[in-house]
Amino acid sequence: MPKPIVAVVGRPNVGKSTLVNRIAQGRDAIVHESRGVTRDRSYHEADWNGVEFVLVDTGGIETGRTDDAFSGRIREQALAAVEEADAIVFVVDGRTGATEEDEAVARILRRSDKPVFLCVNKVDDPTNEAALWDFYSLGLDEPRALSALHGTGTGDLLDDLVGSFPEEVAHDDVYPEGTVNIAIIGRPNVGKSSLVNRIAGRTRSIVSDVAGTTRDAVDIVVERDGVPFRIVDTAGMRKRSVVHEDIEYYSMVRGLRAIDEADVCLLVVDSSEGMTEQDQKIAGLAIERGCALVVLLNKWDLADTDRKREECVMSVDRRLDFAPWAPRLRISALTGRSVDKIWALVAQVCENRSRQVPTSALNDLLQRLRETGHTVSRDRKRLRIMYGTQTGSRPPVFAFFCNYPEVVDDNFRRYLENRLRENFDLEGTPVRLRFRRKD
Ligand code: GDP
Ligand code: GDP
DSSP states (O other): OOOOEEEEEOSTTSSHHHHHHHHTTTOOOSEEOOTTOOSOOEEEEEEETTEEEEEEEOOOOOSSSOHHHHHHHHHHHHHHHHHHOSEEEEEEETTTOOOHHHHHHHHHHHTOOSOEEEEEEOOOSTTOTHHHHTTGGGOSSOOEEOOTTTOTTHHHHHHHHHHTSOOOOOHHHHSOTTOEEEEEEOSTTSSHHHHHHHHHHHSOEEEEOOTTSOTTOOEEEEEETTEEEEEOOOGGGSOOSOOOHHHHHHHHHHHHHHHHHOSEEEEEEETTTOOOHHHHHHHHHHHHTTOEEEEEEEOGGGOOSHHHHHHHHHHHHHHTTTOTTSOEEEOOTTTOTTGGGHHHHHHHHHHHHTOOOOHHHHHHHHHHHHHHTOOOEETTEEOOEEEEEEEETTTTEEEEEESOGGGOOHHHHHHHHHHHHHHSOOTTOOOEEEEEEOO
16 A cells, blocks of 8 residues: 655744654654755655555745745645645744745635644743634634644544554455566656556556555556556646656655555656766665666667767666676657567566575585685684575575675675576675675
8 A cells, every 4th residue: 555645734834844853753854855956855664553645745935036926836835735735734833923925825725625724833841722713813723732842732633644544455455466576766757657657558457546555546557478567656646737856755755655555666767868977876776665667768769879878877877786687678658669578578577576495405505616715804803604594585685694794894795696697697786795704
Protein backbone atom coordinates (compact mmCIF):
# COMPACT_ATOMS: atom_id res chain seq x y z
CA MET A 1 0.00 0.00 0.00
CA PRO A 2 1.58 3.32 -0.92
CA LYS A 3 2.04 5.36 2.21
CA PRO A 4 -0.18 8.42 2.48
CA ILE A 5 1.50 11.74 1.81
CA VAL A 6 0.88 14.43 4.39
CA ALA A 7 1.78 17.97 3.40
CA VAL A 8 2.65 20.48 6.11
CA VAL A 9 1.89 23.98 4.86
CA GLY A 10 1.86 27.48 6.31
CA ARG A 11 3.74 30.74 6.44
CA PRO A 12 7.42 30.85 7.33
CA ASN A 13 8.27 30.74 11.01
CA VAL A 14 5.01 29.31 12.25
CA GLY A 15 6.80 26.13 13.33
CA LYS A 16 6.36 23.72 10.44
CA SER A 17 9.85 22.28 10.61
CA THR A 18 9.69 22.00 14.37
CA LEU A 19 6.47 20.03 14.03
CA VAL A 20 7.81 17.82 11.26
CA ASN A 21 10.92 17.03 13.25
CA ARG A 22 8.87 16.16 16.27
CA ILE A 23 6.60 13.84 14.32
CA ALA A 24 9.43 12.27 12.35
CA GLN A 25 11.33 11.98 15.63
CA GLY A 26 14.45 13.49 14.26
CA ARG A 27 14.78 10.92 11.50
CA ASP A 28 16.80 12.52 8.76
CA ALA A 29 15.07 13.86 5.75
CA ILE A 30 15.31 11.41 2.90
CA VAL A 31 15.68 14.04 0.26
CA HIS A 32 16.15 17.74 0.40
CA GLU A 33 15.29 20.06 -2.39
CA SER A 34 15.06 18.84 -5.93
CA ARG A 35 17.39 20.06 -8.60
CA GLY A 36 16.91 23.66 -9.51
CA VAL A 37 14.78 24.30 -6.50
CA THR A 38 16.16 26.92 -4.23
CA ARG A 39 13.66 26.75 -1.43
CA ASP A 40 14.23 23.93 0.92
CA ARG A 41 11.72 21.18 1.12
CA SER A 42 12.09 17.85 2.75
CA TYR A 43 10.57 14.42 2.77
CA HIS A 44 10.43 12.45 6.00
CA GLU A 45 9.19 9.04 6.92
CA ALA A 46 7.05 8.80 10.00
CA ASP A 47 4.71 6.46 11.73
CA TRP A 48 2.14 6.63 14.46
CA ASN A 49 1.06 3.47 16.22
CA GLY A 50 2.42 1.44 13.36
CA VAL A 51 0.70 3.39 10.60
CA GLU A 52 3.34 4.68 8.24
CA PHE A 53 3.12 7.85 6.22
CA VAL A 54 5.28 10.40 4.50
CA LEU A 55 5.58 13.99 5.66
CA VAL A 56 6.41 16.70 3.20
CA ASP A 57 7.69 19.87 4.80
CA THR A 58 7.05 22.45 2.15
CA GLY A 59 9.40 24.54 4.13
CA GLY A 60 10.83 27.91 3.59
CA ILE A 61 9.25 30.30 1.26
CA GLU A 62 11.92 32.86 0.74
CA THR A 63 11.21 35.92 2.70
CA GLY A 64 12.51 39.27 1.63
CA ARG A 65 10.57 39.11 -1.59
CA THR A 66 7.97 41.56 -2.66
CA ASP A 67 4.66 41.00 -0.95
CA ASP A 68 2.90 39.88 -4.09
CA ALA A 69 5.45 37.25 -4.99
CA PHE A 70 5.47 36.13 -1.42
CA SER A 71 1.78 35.45 -1.14
CA GLY A 72 1.82 34.02 -4.64
CA ARG A 73 4.29 31.43 -3.45
CA ILE A 74 2.17 30.60 -0.44
CA ARG A 75 -0.83 30.06 -2.68
CA GLU A 76 1.14 27.85 -5.06
CA GLN A 77 2.36 25.81 -2.18
CA ALA A 78 -1.18 25.29 -0.92
CA LEU A 79 -2.45 24.42 -4.39
CA ALA A 80 0.23 21.81 -4.89
CA ALA A 81 -0.57 20.32 -1.49
CA VAL A 82 -4.25 20.16 -2.30
CA GLU A 83 -3.53 18.47 -5.58
CA GLU A 84 -0.84 16.05 -4.51
CA ALA A 85 -1.12 15.21 -0.84
CA ASP A 86 -3.53 12.83 0.84
CA ALA A 87 -3.96 15.00 3.93
CA ILE A 88 -2.89 18.52 4.82
CA VAL A 89 -1.62 19.92 8.08
CA PHE A 90 -2.06 23.69 8.02
CA VAL A 91 0.09 25.38 10.65
CA VAL A 92 -0.64 28.88 11.91
CA ASP A 93 0.94 30.93 14.68
CA GLY A 94 -1.15 31.35 17.84
CA ARG A 95 0.95 34.29 18.90
CA THR A 96 0.29 36.46 15.90
CA GLY A 97 -3.31 35.56 15.14
CA ALA A 98 -4.66 34.99 11.63
CA THR A 99 -2.90 36.97 8.92
CA GLU A 100 -3.79 37.76 5.34
CA GLU A 101 -1.58 34.95 4.10
CA ASP A 102 -3.33 32.52 6.39
CA GLU A 103 -6.60 33.66 4.84
CA ALA A 104 -5.27 33.09 1.34
CA VAL A 105 -4.18 29.57 2.20
CA ALA A 106 -7.47 28.83 3.96
CA ARG A 107 -9.44 29.88 0.88
CA ILE A 108 -7.62 27.26 -1.17
CA LEU A 109 -7.86 24.57 1.45
CA ARG A 110 -11.59 25.13 1.97
CA ARG A 111 -12.23 24.14 -1.62
CA SER A 112 -10.32 20.90 -1.32
CA ASP A 113 -11.90 17.58 -0.50
CA LYS A 114 -8.78 16.34 1.27
CA PRO A 115 -8.75 16.25 5.06
CA VAL A 116 -7.28 19.48 6.48
CA PHE A 117 -6.01 19.85 10.04
CA LEU A 118 -5.77 23.41 11.27
CA CYS A 119 -3.04 23.58 13.89
CA VAL A 120 -2.60 26.68 15.99
CA ASN A 121 1.00 26.36 17.02
CA LYS A 122 3.06 28.00 19.76
CA VAL A 123 0.22 27.63 22.24
CA ASP A 124 2.69 26.59 24.87
CA ASP A 125 0.07 26.83 27.59
CA PRO A 126 -2.63 24.36 26.53
CA THR A 127 -5.26 26.05 28.73
CA ASN A 128 -4.94 29.22 26.68
CA GLU A 129 -8.06 28.66 24.59
CA ALA A 130 -8.30 32.31 23.70
CA ALA A 131 -5.43 31.78 21.29
CA LEU A 132 -7.73 29.70 19.12
CA TRP A 133 -10.57 32.19 18.74
CA ASP A 134 -9.01 34.21 16.01
CA PHE A 135 -8.73 31.17 13.76
CA TYR A 136 -12.36 30.16 13.61
CA SER A 137 -12.71 32.89 11.02
CA LEU A 138 -10.61 30.81 8.60
CA GLY A 139 -13.67 28.65 8.08
CA LEU A 140 -11.82 25.38 8.33
CA ASP A 141 -12.33 22.57 10.75
CA GLU A 142 -12.06 23.16 14.49
CA PRO A 143 -8.68 24.80 15.17
CA ARG A 144 -6.54 22.74 17.50
CA ALA A 145 -3.95 24.08 19.93
CA LEU A 146 -0.45 22.79 19.55
CA SER A 147 3.01 23.32 20.85
CA ALA A 148 5.40 21.80 18.39
CA LEU A 149 8.19 22.83 20.72
CA HIS A 150 6.86 21.04 23.79
CA GLY A 151 4.86 18.35 22.04
CA THR A 152 1.48 19.15 23.54
CA GLY A 153 -1.39 18.43 21.23
CA THR A 154 0.67 16.45 18.77
CA GLY A 155 -0.62 13.07 19.96
CA ASP A 156 -4.23 14.06 19.34
CA LEU A 157 -3.29 15.51 15.98
CA LEU A 158 -1.60 12.28 14.96
CA ASP A 159 -4.55 10.17 16.12
CA ASP A 160 -6.90 12.17 13.94
CA LEU A 161 -4.49 12.42 11.05
CA VAL A 162 -3.91 8.68 10.91
CA GLY A 163 -7.63 8.14 11.38
CA SER A 164 -8.28 10.08 8.19
CA PHE A 165 -6.23 7.68 6.08
CA PRO A 166 -8.17 5.15 4.05
CA GLU A 167 -8.38 1.64 5.44
CA GLU A 168 -5.54 -0.57 4.39
CA VAL A 169 -6.20 -3.43 2.08
CA ALA A 170 -3.79 -6.30 2.35
CA HIS A 171 -1.87 -6.89 -0.87
CA ASP A 172 -2.62 -10.56 -0.92
CA ASP A 173 -6.31 -9.90 -1.19
CA VAL A 174 -5.85 -7.76 -4.23
CA TYR A 175 -2.91 -8.95 -6.28
CA PRO A 176 -2.25 -12.47 -7.44
CA GLU A 177 0.48 -14.43 -5.76
CA GLY A 178 3.89 -13.95 -7.28
CA THR A 179 3.12 -10.45 -8.47
CA VAL A 180 6.28 -8.50 -9.23
CA ASN A 181 5.99 -4.93 -7.99
CA ILE A 182 7.63 -2.39 -10.25
CA ALA A 183 8.34 1.28 -9.61
CA ILE A 184 9.03 3.47 -12.61
CA ILE A 185 11.22 6.24 -11.36
CA GLY A 186 13.09 9.18 -12.78
CA ARG A 187 13.05 12.92 -13.13
CA PRO A 188 10.16 14.78 -14.69
CA ASN A 189 9.99 14.65 -18.49
CA VAL A 190 12.23 11.67 -18.99
CA GLY A 191 9.29 9.74 -20.44
CA LYS A 192 7.82 7.76 -17.54
CA SER A 193 4.20 8.34 -18.42
CA SER A 194 4.84 7.77 -22.12
CA LEU A 195 6.35 4.44 -21.17
CA VAL A 196 3.43 3.51 -18.96
CA ASN A 197 0.99 4.46 -21.70
CA ARG A 198 2.81 2.32 -24.18
CA ILE A 199 2.91 -0.61 -21.81
CA ALA A 200 -0.74 -0.23 -20.88
CA GLY A 201 -1.80 0.32 -24.44
CA ARG A 202 -0.10 -2.63 -26.04
CA THR A 203 -0.75 -5.34 -23.57
CA ARG A 204 -3.82 -6.58 -21.86
CA SER A 205 -3.79 -4.52 -18.74
CA ILE A 206 -6.01 -3.92 -15.84
CA VAL A 207 -6.01 -0.53 -14.27
CA SER A 208 -6.97 -1.29 -10.75
CA ASP A 209 -8.15 1.67 -8.83
CA VAL A 210 -8.49 -0.49 -5.79
CA ALA A 211 -11.14 0.73 -3.43
CA GLY A 212 -9.77 1.64 -0.06
CA THR A 213 -6.30 2.40 -1.25
CA THR A 214 -4.85 5.78 -0.75
CA ARG A 215 -6.69 8.25 -2.86
CA ASP A 216 -5.06 8.76 -6.24
CA ALA A 217 -2.96 5.63 -6.11
CA VAL A 218 -3.44 3.94 -9.43
CA ASP A 219 -1.78 0.65 -10.22
CA ILE A 220 -1.49 -1.05 -13.56
CA VAL A 221 -1.28 -4.80 -13.66
CA VAL A 222 0.16 -6.44 -16.76
CA GLU A 223 0.54 -10.17 -17.25
CA ARG A 224 3.42 -11.46 -19.31
CA ASP A 225 4.30 -15.13 -19.77
CA GLY A 226 2.14 -15.98 -16.81
CA VAL A 227 3.88 -13.50 -14.50
CA PRO A 228 1.75 -10.68 -13.12
CA PHE A 229 3.60 -7.38 -13.07
CA ARG A 230 2.18 -4.53 -11.08
CA ILE A 231 3.33 -1.01 -11.78
CA VAL A 232 2.98 0.81 -8.49
CA ASP A 233 1.28 4.15 -8.15
CA THR A 234 1.24 5.58 -11.61
CA ALA A 235 -1.04 8.42 -10.57
CA GLY A 236 1.91 10.70 -10.05
CA MET A 237 2.67 10.47 -13.74
CA ARG A 238 -0.56 11.84 -15.04
CA LYS A 239 -0.46 14.84 -17.26
CA ARG A 240 -0.89 18.14 -15.60
CA SER A 241 -1.84 21.50 -16.87
CA VAL A 242 0.26 23.38 -14.36
CA VAL A 243 3.76 22.28 -13.75
CA HIS A 244 5.61 24.06 -11.04
CA GLU A 245 8.33 23.22 -8.62
CA ASP A 246 6.09 22.03 -5.84
CA ILE A 247 4.39 19.56 -8.13
CA GLU A 248 7.76 18.32 -9.28
CA TYR A 249 8.77 17.81 -5.73
CA TYR A 250 5.63 15.85 -4.96
CA SER A 251 6.12 13.71 -8.01
CA MET A 252 9.54 12.82 -6.73
CA VAL A 253 8.07 12.02 -3.33
CA ARG A 254 5.60 9.72 -5.05
CA GLY A 255 8.45 8.02 -6.83
CA LEU A 256 10.19 7.41 -3.52
CA ARG A 257 7.00 6.10 -2.04
CA ALA A 258 6.67 3.71 -4.97
CA ILE A 259 10.24 2.51 -4.32
CA ASP A 260 9.15 1.40 -0.86
CA GLU A 261 6.60 -0.89 -2.49
CA ALA A 262 8.76 -2.17 -5.25
CA ASP A 263 10.76 -5.32 -5.92
CA VAL A 264 12.24 -3.80 -9.05
CA CYS A 265 12.89 -0.17 -9.92
CA LEU A 266 13.01 0.90 -13.51
CA LEU A 267 15.08 4.07 -13.58
CA VAL A 268 14.15 6.02 -16.69
CA VAL A 269 16.93 8.25 -17.99
CA ASP A 270 16.65 10.76 -20.82
CA SER A 271 19.32 9.68 -23.30
CA SER A 272 19.52 13.12 -24.82
CA GLU A 273 20.64 14.49 -21.45
CA GLY A 274 22.48 11.50 -20.07
CA MET A 275 22.43 10.49 -16.46
CA THR A 276 22.26 13.38 -14.02
CA GLU A 277 23.10 13.78 -10.37
CA GLN A 278 19.43 13.55 -9.50
CA ASP A 279 19.13 10.24 -11.38
CA GLN A 280 22.13 9.02 -9.46
CA LYS A 281 20.53 9.90 -6.14
CA ILE A 282 17.33 8.13 -7.02
CA ALA A 283 19.27 5.03 -8.05
CA GLY A 284 21.10 5.14 -4.70
CA LEU A 285 17.82 5.25 -2.79
CA ALA A 286 16.41 2.31 -4.71
CA ILE A 287 19.49 0.24 -3.95
CA GLU A 288 19.55 1.28 -0.32
CA ARG A 289 16.03 -0.02 -0.03
CA GLY A 290 17.00 -3.33 -1.51
CA CYS A 291 15.25 -3.04 -4.86
CA ALA A 292 16.56 -4.62 -8.01
CA LEU A 293 17.52 -1.96 -10.52
CA VAL A 294 17.23 -1.71 -14.30
CA VAL A 295 18.26 1.44 -16.14
CA LEU A 296 16.15 2.36 -19.14
CA LEU A 297 17.92 4.71 -21.52
CA ASN A 298 14.81 6.27 -22.97
CA LYS A 299 14.54 8.59 -25.97
CA TRP A 300 17.28 6.56 -27.61
CA ASP A 301 15.79 7.75 -30.92
CA LEU A 302 17.18 11.18 -30.08
CA ALA A 303 20.69 9.80 -29.66
CA ASP A 304 21.24 9.86 -33.40
CA THR A 305 24.98 10.24 -33.59
CA ASP A 306 27.76 8.01 -32.30
CA ARG A 307 29.00 10.83 -30.17
CA LYS A 308 25.64 11.35 -28.43
CA ARG A 309 25.27 7.64 -27.83
CA GLU A 310 28.73 7.37 -26.41
CA GLU A 311 28.28 10.36 -24.13
CA CYS A 312 25.06 8.97 -22.77
CA VAL A 313 26.51 5.56 -22.02
CA MET A 314 29.56 7.14 -20.42
CA SER A 315 27.45 9.30 -18.16
CA VAL A 316 25.64 6.20 -16.94
CA ASP A 317 28.88 4.32 -16.34
CA ARG A 318 30.29 7.23 -14.41
CA ARG A 319 27.25 8.03 -12.29
CA LEU A 320 26.43 4.43 -11.66
CA ASP A 321 29.91 3.28 -10.75
CA PHE A 322 28.50 2.00 -7.45
CA ALA A 323 26.11 -0.30 -9.31
CA PRO A 324 27.79 -1.56 -12.45
CA TRP A 325 25.64 -4.67 -12.08
CA ALA A 326 22.44 -2.83 -13.03
CA PRO A 327 21.49 -3.81 -16.59
CA ARG A 328 20.79 -1.06 -19.10
CA LEU A 329 18.31 -1.18 -21.90
CA ARG A 330 18.08 1.32 -24.74
CA ILE A 331 14.48 2.07 -25.44
CA SER A 332 12.17 4.60 -26.99
CA ALA A 333 8.77 5.02 -25.45
CA LEU A 334 7.93 7.09 -28.52
CA THR A 335 8.70 4.53 -31.21
CA GLY A 336 8.30 1.49 -29.01
CA ARG A 337 11.86 0.34 -29.57
CA SER A 338 12.81 -2.51 -27.20
CA VAL A 339 9.97 -1.76 -24.82
CA ASP A 340 8.95 -5.42 -25.09
CA LYS A 341 12.32 -6.50 -23.79
CA ILE A 342 11.67 -4.91 -20.43
CA TRP A 343 9.63 -7.81 -19.09
CA ALA A 344 12.20 -10.54 -19.56
CA LEU A 345 14.81 -8.34 -17.95
CA VAL A 346 12.57 -7.52 -15.00
CA ALA A 347 11.72 -11.19 -14.50
CA GLN A 348 15.42 -12.04 -14.58
CA VAL A 349 16.58 -9.43 -12.07
CA CYS A 350 13.70 -10.41 -9.85
CA GLU A 351 14.80 -14.02 -9.93
CA ASN A 352 18.34 -12.93 -9.09
CA ARG A 353 17.07 -10.87 -6.19
CA SER A 354 15.45 -14.01 -4.78
CA ARG A 355 18.49 -16.17 -5.46
CA GLN A 356 19.55 -18.71 -2.86
CA VAL A 357 23.21 -19.57 -3.10
CA PRO A 358 23.89 -22.99 -1.57
CA THR A 359 26.28 -22.86 1.37
CA SER A 360 28.50 -25.48 -0.23
CA ALA A 361 28.89 -23.46 -3.43
CA LEU A 362 29.67 -20.34 -1.41
CA ASN A 363 32.33 -22.15 0.61
CA ASP A 364 33.86 -23.69 -2.51
CA LEU A 365 34.28 -20.15 -3.75
CA LEU A 366 35.82 -19.02 -0.44
CA GLN A 367 38.25 -21.93 -0.63
CA ARG A 368 39.34 -20.88 -4.12
CA LEU A 369 39.76 -17.29 -2.95
CA ARG A 370 41.90 -18.39 0.00
CA GLU A 371 44.15 -20.22 -2.42
CA THR A 372 44.83 -16.99 -4.31
CA GLY A 373 46.15 -15.55 -1.04
CA HIS A 374 44.32 -12.27 -1.57
CA THR A 375 43.09 -10.79 1.66
CA VAL A 376 43.25 -7.62 3.70
CA SER A 377 45.22 -6.81 6.83
CA ARG A 378 45.76 -3.98 9.25
CA ASP A 379 47.92 -3.63 12.38
CA ARG A 380 49.25 -7.14 11.96
CA LYS A 381 45.70 -8.43 11.80
CA ARG A 382 45.29 -10.52 8.70
CA LEU A 383 41.72 -11.29 7.68
CA ARG A 384 40.82 -14.92 7.41
CA ILE A 385 37.30 -15.90 6.44
CA MET A 386 36.43 -19.28 7.93
CA TYR A 387 33.12 -19.80 6.20
CA GLY A 388 30.15 -18.02 4.73
CA THR A 389 26.45 -18.56 4.37
CA GLN A 390 23.52 -16.75 2.84
CA THR A 391 21.35 -15.41 5.64
CA GLY A 392 18.76 -13.43 3.73
CA SER A 393 17.09 -12.95 0.41
CA ARG A 394 15.35 -10.22 -1.59
CA PRO A 395 17.98 -8.92 -1.79
CA PRO A 396 20.56 -11.60 -0.97
CA VAL A 397 22.46 -11.15 2.29
CA PHE A 398 25.69 -13.06 2.88
CA ALA A 399 27.33 -13.48 6.26
CA PHE A 400 31.03 -14.23 6.48
CA PHE A 401 32.53 -15.54 9.68
CA CYS A 402 36.05 -14.35 10.14
CA ASN A 403 38.79 -13.62 12.66
CA TYR A 404 38.94 -9.80 12.36
CA PRO A 405 35.75 -8.28 10.90
CA GLU A 406 37.09 -4.81 11.74
CA VAL A 407 39.84 -4.92 9.13
CA VAL A 408 37.38 -5.34 6.25
CA ASP A 409 37.42 -2.19 4.15
CA ASP A 410 35.48 -0.97 1.14
CA ASN A 411 38.04 -2.32 -1.26
CA PHE A 412 37.81 -5.78 0.15
CA ARG A 413 34.03 -5.65 0.17
CA ARG A 414 34.07 -4.72 -3.49
CA TYR A 415 36.53 -7.48 -4.24
CA LEU A 416 34.36 -10.07 -2.54
CA GLU A 417 31.15 -8.75 -4.06
CA ASN A 418 32.68 -8.89 -7.51
CA ARG A 419 33.76 -12.49 -6.99
CA LEU A 420 30.24 -13.37 -5.84
CA ARG A 421 28.79 -11.74 -8.93
CA GLU A 422 31.21 -13.58 -11.19
CA ASN A 423 30.27 -16.90 -9.72
CA PHE A 424 26.55 -16.54 -9.14
CA ASP A 425 24.00 -14.80 -11.30
CA LEU A 426 23.22 -11.67 -9.33
CA GLU A 427 22.76 -9.26 -12.21
CA GLY A 428 20.45 -6.40 -11.36
CA THR A 429 20.17 -7.05 -7.65
CA PRO A 430 21.99 -5.37 -4.78
CA VAL A 431 23.69 -7.74 -2.35
CA ARG A 432 24.58 -7.16 1.25
CA LEU A 433 27.70 -8.49 2.89
CA ARG A 434 28.08 -8.90 6.63
CA PHE A 435 31.23 -9.85 8.46
CA ARG A 436 30.96 -11.50 11.85
CA ARG A 437 33.59 -12.52 14.35
CA LYS A 438 34.28 -16.14 14.82
CA ASP A 439 37.24 -16.97 17.05
P1 GDP B 1 8.87 27.10 9.85
O1 GDP B 1 9.53 28.20 9.12
O2 GDP B 1 7.38 27.18 9.75
O3 GDP B 1 9.38 25.74 9.50
O4 GDP B 1 9.17 27.35 11.42
P2 GDP B 1 10.25 26.69 12.39
O5 GDP B 1 9.88 25.31 12.72
O6 GDP B 1 11.59 26.93 11.82
O7 GDP B 1 10.03 27.55 13.71
C1 GDP B 1 10.19 28.96 13.74
C2 GDP B 1 10.49 29.39 15.16
O8 GDP B 1 9.37 29.15 16.02
C3 GDP B 1 11.65 28.66 15.78
O9 GDP B 1 12.42 29.57 16.49
C4 GDP B 1 11.00 27.66 16.71
O10 GDP B 1 11.80 27.32 17.80
C5 GDP B 1 9.76 28.39 17.15
N1 GDP B 1 8.67 27.48 17.52
C6 GDP B 1 8.19 26.44 16.79
N2 GDP B 1 7.20 25.81 17.46
C7 GDP B 1 7.04 26.47 18.63
C8 GDP B 1 6.17 26.30 19.77
O11 GDP B 1 5.33 25.39 19.83
N3 GDP B 1 6.28 27.19 20.78
C9 GDP B 1 7.20 28.19 20.75
N4 GDP B 1 7.24 29.00 21.79
N5 GDP B 1 8.04 28.37 19.71
C10 GDP B 1 7.96 27.54 18.67
P1 GDP C 1 7.43 12.01 -17.52
O1 GDP C 1 7.32 13.38 -16.93
O2 GDP C 1 8.67 11.31 -17.08
O3 GDP C 1 6.21 11.16 -17.32
O4 GDP C 1 7.63 12.22 -19.10
P2 GDP C 1 6.57 12.17 -20.29
O5 GDP C 1 6.16 10.76 -20.56
O6 GDP C 1 5.50 13.15 -20.04
O7 GDP C 1 7.47 12.62 -21.50
C1 GDP C 1 8.04 13.93 -21.59
C2 GDP C 1 8.24 14.29 -23.04
O8 GDP C 1 9.18 13.44 -23.65
C3 GDP C 1 6.97 14.19 -23.88
O9 GDP C 1 6.95 15.27 -24.76
C4 GDP C 1 7.14 12.87 -24.62
O10 GDP C 1 6.47 12.86 -25.86
C5 GDP C 1 8.64 12.84 -24.82
N1 GDP C 1 9.14 11.45 -24.93
C6 GDP C 1 8.90 10.42 -24.09
N2 GDP C 1 9.54 9.32 -24.49
C7 GDP C 1 10.21 9.66 -25.62
C8 GDP C 1 11.10 8.92 -26.52
O11 GDP C 1 11.37 7.75 -26.36
N3 GDP C 1 11.61 9.63 -27.56
C9 GDP C 1 11.31 10.95 -27.77
N4 GDP C 1 11.88 11.55 -28.81
N5 GDP C 1 10.51 11.65 -26.95
C10 GDP C 1 9.97 11.01 -25.89
